[in-house]
Amino acid sequence: MKVYKTEQIRNISLTGNAGSGKTTLAEAMLFEGGVINRRGEVTAKNTVSDHNYIEQEYGNSVLSTLLYTESNGTKINVLDTPGMDDLCGGVVSSLNVTDLALMVVNTTNGVESGTVAAGRYAETVNIPMMFVFNQLDHDNSNFDATLEQCKATFGNKVTIVQYPVDAGPEFSAIIDVLKMKMYKYGPNGGKPEVLEIPDSEKDRAEELHNELVEMAAENEESLMELYFDKGSLSEDEMRKGMKMGMLQRDLYPVFCTCAKKNIGVGRLMEFIVNIAPTPVERPMRPVASGREMKMEESADPSLFVFKTAVESHVGEITYFKVMSGKIKEGLDLINTKTGNKERLSQVFVSAGKNRDKVEELVAGDLGCTVKLKETKFNQTLTTKDADTQYEPIKFPASKHTVAVKAVNESDDEKVGEILNKIKFEDPTYVIEYSKELKQLLVHGQGEYHLNVLKWYFDNVHKIDVNYIQPKIPYRETITKFAQADYRHKKQSGGAGQFGEVHMIIEPYTEGTEPKTIFKFGDKEQKITVRDVQEHALPWGGKLVFVNSIVGGSIDARFLPAILKGIMEKMEEGPLTGSYARDIVVYVYDGKMHPVDSNEISFKLAGRNAFSKAFKNAGAKILEPIYNLEVW
Structure with a gap:
């Protein structure tokens, strides 16, 4: 597996409502980058991202999944996140370690509750954001209505970079007002034919191009002066201004795709490579000591664990972001919480359940390892003498509570052990034994979230448990x-x-x-x-x-x-x-x-x-x- 430099890395989170097509878009991105040679489908239960049994049964993402692809020599790490707000843990943790939130919107339904929730989480961590208007081939797809809803929800920062020529079943062409070209796709998508903008679209394209130029110029004083002098900007100048606008969250570009047919995906990836923020262009995660850290390959190695998972026949998998230095196989690091040493016996890049060994990962990259002794989610590994402990990820407060009781009393102890393990895989579960109520309580993000937990008890651990309404804490x-x-x-x-x-x-x-x-x-x-x-x-x-x-x-x-x-x-x-x-x-x-x-x-x-x-x-x-x- 190729080793990438920090400036050759882009980290993105796919966010948005359930059913907007995030997993299908991720599949198309992996196909475009040559990571897979055939695109799977959610309905066929064969996508790289939704590889977990529960996701295949539910028909949607339940966990965040780390993937990678490549475009123009640049590695794009993709975290495909769940769309149900009950499953917000994967969204929040992903947004904390990536540099761009790619908000996928179903243009048939427009802005939905999951769109609003994901936007709120993105705002909380101050991450740049862009929109992908997807499923433009559907009968009732409406680009203009979706755009107006996004502007009403997220403000006039929502700015068109692309728009469809004909949304609906005949959708096959996109006007790009940054490139000022039309991209025409065949029945199977893929590489488009790049054409001049037809006369019927020139007026609209010119108007939107000028709006984009103005938005780009507003974010950089030197660009504003050039714009006043020349009345326009070059494509490179626009890229510079757009990047500044995205970094300041003053610009949310809009792109068009039909991920299922692989329409618009390659151009989207090209934009991510050329304009999306790099890891070094974003603020470094704070450390508890207040020490100023820099994301440099030459610095002492440190990593931050943003996810832990358990797979049968593998055991515990630890997903991390390299915060500084280089991470290599056989490296000994110190867990700053426990003070104990951990050896990275193997280092991988991840594409769903598939993991490829890599020689090293540099600052800004995402990867995983296995068989760490005690390191868990939200913890830091670094060198012995480094005064580094990264601030933990904070999650929304729980919204729904049930009491859990094993059907067979002999399983009571097992239930407690399982819950204590699960809370490390999904920290939005809060486990508590209430001395007052004399009940074992699980606090979750909602009924759906708690049903997911019940599925694990039934299907993975084979233990029958009942959910009971918690007693009322009277006084x-x-x-x-x-x-x-x-x-x-x-x-x-x-x-x-x-x-x-x-x-x-x-x-x-x-x-x-x-x-x-x-x-x-x-x-x-x-x-x-x-x-x-x-x-x-x-x-x-x-x-x-x-x-x-x-x-x-x-x-x-x-x-x-x-x-x-x-x-x-x-x-x-x-x-x-x-x-x-x-x-x-x-x-x-x-x-x-x-x-x-x-x-x-x-x-x-x-x-x-x-x-x-x-x-x-x-x-x-x-x-x-x-x-x-x-x-």
Whole structure:
């Protein structure tokens, strides 16, 4: 496998809604670059990208897939990403290690939810973006309507570089307003005939060419001066201005394809080679120490892991971006998180499930290795003395939660082990055992995302699990004050147990001062406030513990035990076992035994006195309130 220099590398992410044709476009790009000699089809389940069993069953991309192709001596690394927003993990991780988001849009459907979501993720990481208007051969394909929708969604930065002559079943020609040529394709696509623009299209092409010239000139002061002087720019000058515009996210070029027929794909790849950003033209990924890094082949080697996967008969595969230096087979590097050494026994370039050994990969390139001992997603490998740990990729918060329970209890431990492995392959799964709900919870991006996980349990691991609606995390509190006392007494031959606690509880509200008197019918209970402790509870709300003991009825050394007993009961509330919150407790009296009193006695007395008082204090259940973000 050829070794490429950094300036000979382009890294792109194929993004867009499910069904827009990303995988078919990737297949055509590999065919154009000579990586494959026959194009597969998604419906035939034989594409290079969708090689995983689940993708073949679902009929769409579920995982991001690393591919590579070549055009004009330049290597193009392609990350084909899923189109369902539930599967956004692959999109986000890919955008973090590539230099161009290629937004594929189905011109029959126009802008869809997946288009908007992918655009938002691209904006978050500030990556240059361009549009590929695909499926222009479909009956209801509408280039102009799709263009207007893209401009309405992404602004006037969306700029035509190509437009179709006749969208629909007869689609076979593209006008390129950068080259000012028409590309005419045969029935099987491939290499086009390059023609002059026909008279019927000259006016529109000239108008769009001038718009593109203006957009290119706006991004570079020297180009603007040339434009004012000459009234036009050369193709090379336009390329320079377009690159500047793309790097600044001020220009989103629009290209036309019918990926299934391989129409427009070769010209698209040519544009990527000539104008798309190179790895060195994009900002370097930040490092935790703040140290300034440069993507140089001559620097110390370092790599950033953006994906891990497991394949049968292979084991764990680690996908990485070379951030600096050169990566070679047999190289020893240090995992900056664990401090342990990892040896790269083999280095590969990847085209789906096919991997080709390579002599070395240089800064900016993407590749993979196998059989690392402990290195996982989002981790850095570098030399021993380098102060380098790249910032981790951040993912959207989870949106959907289920409780997972093995059908057979004997599989409970296996379920936990599998989930812990899967979260490294897809970090958008968040695994949690809720002590409060006593359930194993999986947080995902949506129902589809969680169904994918269920598929793995059923088909890969052969374990039956049920998805259960998580219990509602209620909270308990009180609405009025109440008094209770409790005597804990136990005698069993030797030293016994004795502790008696009298307390009053009342609702806590922010800013409320402890009371000094409570009325219970005709009786009054005066309170002497000796000490106040305010505790912020881990589950929300507060407990205020007021020491009101006078006359030494309870030694101060037993008060922490009473508090502990109260906290234990608040952790498993008296009504439903839910967390209790926002309560003031006054411990004002009690009794001790000179021999039998100890900490356990007062912990139990405090716990039970609190439980009695709680039930008489207008106890109620609070339902959770969630914040919802709609976009």
